[in-house]
Amino acid sequence: MFFDSQNKINSFENPIDYIEEHIYKFGIDLFRDSPNLLTLNFRGQWRNYKVIFSWDEYNQIISVSSHFDINKKEKISKNIYSLVSIVNEKVNLGYFHFCSKVKTVFFKYQVSVKGFDFLNQEQVEDLLNVVTKECDKYFPAFYLYFFKKQDPKYVLSASLIETYGEA
Template identity: 25%
Template sequence: MNEQQLDLDREEAAPVDMLAALFEARGWPCEMVGEDELLTEVKGSWTSYQLRAIWRHEDNVLQLLAMPDIRVPDDKFAVICEALALINEQLWLGHFDIWSNSGVVLYRNGMMLGSDAMLGLDQAQLAVEAAIDECDRFYPVFQFILWGDKSPQEALAAALIDTQGEA
């Protein structure tokens, strides 16, 4: 049994170690970007997402970022910001944001861990799955706006249609 499998057998581990073990167990190659930063790429329903985990010792906060490789051109910046506000009203955990210097859309969720600074497997899995699920759920909104020239309201309504039955 390798070291990452051992980490998954434990109920808790240091945050970056737990996420590295989880990513490896799912077959997602990951890379340590620094002592407290981890990077992997995940295939979602619409596109691949870069997942980045950043641990801040001084605050006991783990930040999980999911980036769906959406770059917003200057002429669409205001309308995407309006869409982000509407999308964020729908979320209980995390939020979507846009990097002002690069125009990249991302999903961000910060988790405060206890004084022992340990991350549980269940907690790690839920955070990663929530990030991927939210990116999958709202990716079409951005595409409807960027490629289909829809308004934020139209894009959100079209993306959140509930289907019934099976095809």
């Protein structure tokens, strides 16, 4: 990191430094796994999410990912891929994917920061907000799928209520 004449942080070589500095101010539990990896626990609407920020220095990309701490020991039907596909058509930024190895759903979002010397506070908040907003919105659908009925159309219609206008 670089400092100006007033000893304030001016820019970071590694954006994870700034993300850590900003998130630390809010008293959120975080852990610096390595110079390019930051893990934190963030409270969403439905539960706490483990959010991971990683920095790819070569490509200058920040990746933000989270996973639903839900998994089912029994067999999960292949319809999970249909559900993920339908959900991904509705997601504004990022994407969900099902990992068959750990039998849970992950959300991932990536941002290129080529040409930027620093991240501002709003950008860091946006990175975190995108993850929590999308995870909060679609968590009920995946939860219903895992524990109630493995029918993608049913769980989406039962869990998503789209609102239009004001009441």
